[in-house]
Amino acid sequence: MGQTITQKILAAHCGKEAVEPGELVNARLDMVLGNDITAPIAIAEFAKIGAETVFDKDRVALVPDHSTPNKDIKSAQLVKILRDFARLHNITNFFEIGKMGIEHTLLPDEGLVLPGDAIIGADSHTCTYGALGAFSTGVGSTDLACAMALGETWFKVPEAIKFIYYGKMPKWVSGKDLILYTIGKIGVDGALYSTMEFTGETISELDMAGRFTMCNMAIEAGGKNGIIEPDEKTLAYVNPRAKREFKLYKSDPDAAYKDVIEIDVSKLEPIVSFPHLPENARPISEAAHIKLDQSVIGSCTNGRIEDLRVAAGILKGRKVHPDVRLIVIPATQEIYLQSIKEGLTEIFVEAGGAVSTPTCGPCLGGHMGVLAEGERAVATTNRNFVGRMGHTKSEVYLASPAIAAASAVLGRLGSPEELS
Amino acid sequence: MLKGKVHKYGSNVDTDVIIPARYLNTTDPAELASHCMEDIDADFVKTVEPGDIIVAEDNFGCGSSREHAPIAIKASGISCVVANTFARIFYRNSLNTGLPILECPEAVAGIGRGDTVEVDLGTGKITNVTTGASFQAKPFPPFMRELIEVGGLVNYAKAKVGE
Numbered sequence: 001m002g003q004t005i006t007q008k009i010l011a012a013h014c015g016k017e018a019v020e021p022g023e024l025v026n027a028r029l030d031m032v033l034g035n036d037i038t039a040p041i042a043i044a045e046f047a048k049i050g051a052e053t054v055f056d057k058d059r060v061a062l063v064p065d066h067s068t069p070n071k072d073i074k075s076a077q078l079v080k081i082l083r084d085f086a087r088l089h090n091i092t093n094f095f096e097i098g099k100m101g102i103e104h105t106l107l108p109d110e111g112l113v114l115p116g117d118a119i120i121g122a123d124s125h126t127c128t129y130g131a132l133g134a135f136s137t138g139v140g141s142t143d144l145a146c147a148m149a150l151g152e153t154w155f156k157v158p159e160a161i162k163f164i165y166y167g168k169m170p171k172w173v174s175g176k177d178l179i180l181y182t183i184g185k186i187g188v189d190g191a192l193y194s195t196m197e198f199t200g201e202t203i204s205e206l207d208m209a210g211r212f213t214m215c216n217m218a219i220e221a222g223g224k225n226g227i228i229e230p231d232e233k234t235l236a237y238v239n240p241r242a243k244r245e246f247k248l249y250k251s252d253p254d255a256a257y258k259d260v261i262e263i264d265v266s267k268l269e270p271i272v273s274f275p276h277l278p279e280n281a282r283p284i285s286e287a288a289h290i291k292l293d294q295s296v297i298g299s300c301t302n303g304r305i306e307d308l309r310v311a312a313g314i315l316k317g318r319k320v321h322p323d324v325r326l327i328v329i330p331a332t333q334e335i336y337l338q339s340i341k342e343g344l345t346e347i348f349v350e351a352g353g354a355v356s357t358p359t360c361g362p363c364l365g366g367h368m369g370v371l372a373e374g375e376r377a378v379a380t381t382n383r384n385f386v387g388r389m390g391h392t393k394s395e396v397y398l399a400s401p402a403i404a405a406a407s408a409v410l411g412r413l414g415s416p417e418e419l420s
Numbered sequence: 421m422l423k424g425k426v427h428k429y430g431s432n433v434d435t436d437v438i439i440p441a442r443y444l445n446t447t448d449p450a451e452l453a454s455h456c457m458e459d460i461d462a463d464f465v466k467t468v469e470p471g472d473i474i475v476a477e478d479n480f481g482c483g484s485s486r487e488h489a490p491i492a493i494k495a496s497g498i499s500c501v502v503a504n505t506f507a508r509i510f511y512r513n514s515l516n517t518g519l520p521i522l523e524c525p526e527a528v529a530g531i532g533r534g535d536t537v538e539v540d541l542g543t544g545k546i547t548n549v550t551t552g553a554s555f556q557a558k559p560f561p562p563f564m565r566e567l568i569e570v571g572g573l574v575n576y577a578k579a580k581v582g583e
Contacts, residue, residue, distance in 0.1 A: 024563045037444045041487055044447070048574050051581045067445060074445035124485040124509055140487035140513035146577035154563065188432055189479035193508050222479060224508055277432060364441035364484070385436040385483060387459040 002252025033121030045145035055151030101332025111241030133230030167266030175210025184281025298329030302380035321411030326353035481510025
């Protein structure tokens with residue numbers, strides 16, 4: 001029996017020829033990640049293990065991105081725990097404010113995660129790096145602590161679901177719409193404990209930004225990892241960034257899948273996921289009655305330069321609706337600078353939008369755009385749970401940057417097609 | 421033997437309602453516990469007593485990787501969570517932080533809010549004391565039993581570091 005790309009990567013990291021779904025393996029890790037919310041608990045647990053230092057100072061990444069720039073004194077204390085730990089152990093990849101970014105955009109852009117890697121991060125959206133053809137999954141703080149000490153962790157080899165996307169994507173349909181549609185189709189536990197392997201001609205055509213967005217949200221269907229076989233687009237992205245060797249893996253033609261789901265994208269409309277679950281996916285044409293108070297463009301899901309270009313293309317020469325607050329958050333400092341150089345930042349500000357330094361901020365209702373009771377936001381983020389962006393009686397509608405930008409102008413959910 | 425009254429919930433109880441992100445600027449278990457479940461059940465912290473049991477349907481603990489979620493549940497006094505299924509990161513985090521969790525759809529169907537329930541973690545037997553019905557939970561795989569027996573992942577890692 002053939003092996004999936006996920007099986008091959010796990011086998012290579014535990015010194016085996018092959019592994020089978022359900023098998024428990026101890027896998028060597030290429031990168032372990034923590035942030036200002038999860039790493040403080042991990043650092044406290046790390047102290048109990050009795051390790052002198054981390055397994056490899058170059059393979060631990062600590063990114064203070066959630067409550068930064070420090071939103072309050074308690075958050076400042078947590079970030080200080082990361083900073084002190086990083087200094088004590090000479091952690092190479094601690095990213096200070098001014099150099100940081102949202103972890104799941106920052107790590108690939110810095111070339112710290114590469115095809116063929118096995119990666120864990122104490123953040124559920126660590127599955128993002130599957131877009132590079134890596135095995136990457138989220139864990140909690142205790143797993144992070146032990147991985148920082150040992151450089152390895154245990155996994156149950158997952159079964160895989162193969163998604164085959166075919167057909168040409170209509171205008172304004174993006175990677176975000178594909179993944180929201182997919183979650184709508186299978187549900188928020190439709191891929192529980194499983195690999196989501198995204199394949200097909202549409203994925204081959206999709207740019208890296210769209211691939212990152214899709215793998216990023218595998219967790220929203222309960223997936224253990226999302227993954228896309230590396231190709232020439234992957235190499236064009238990775239080659240200028242990689243500072244170490246990497247390996248390309250592909251699924252065998254006779255690899256076993258517990259399910260194969262085919263999706264024709266040619267008839268899709270842009271998708272909006274209604275409160276309070278990402279599975280409540282509806283076409284944009286059924287959403288025009290939803291009036292908005294806020295539009296957020298950013299996050300680990302959609303804060304890349306490609307996302308900002310789409311939004312700026314729609315906002316250029318237009319004004320944000322008087323009832324709407326538009327908040328644009330480039331995901332990293334590099335993207336922030338690029339947005340200035342390309343004139344995108346000017347477009348956002350002239351349209352009446354607020355442009356923020358990189359932060360996860362509003363996505364998890366932390367800061368930089370928290371919602372009041374009864375308020376509604378369209379957001380390019382990844383979760384719309386009860387209270388996710390603020391008050392428990394506020395609402396989040398998940399959508400693409402194109403929809404978030406057009407909706408900011410319209411004052412309600414809508415498509416760029418509706419703008420004159 | 422664990423024994424307590426049941427707090428019952430539906431499917432997809434996410435980590436944002438178990439412990440909202442606005443309280444993640446602390447790691448103190450007692451402080452986290454004081455806000456546990458408040459966005460889905462404002463009465464939970466007022467009524468929960470040591471030993472009580474949460475029973476829920478599918479995909480309990482979905483969403484973020486925050487270990488603060490099982491920490492908050494455990495510190496609130498909850499002795500065990502029984503569900504049809506758990507989200508995978510929450511499952512790992514519960515094992516790692518010593519919050520007992522059991523998968524048992526039959527028990528979930530046969531237990532109501534406010535019932536008194538007994539759980540034998542050794543055998544996986546769940547008894548609804550209120551109705552007299554009993555159920556058998558799925559056993560943990562051997563490696564996970566080993567993890568539980570050594571007192572969690574940190575002790576496991578400690579032994580490995582010492583090797």
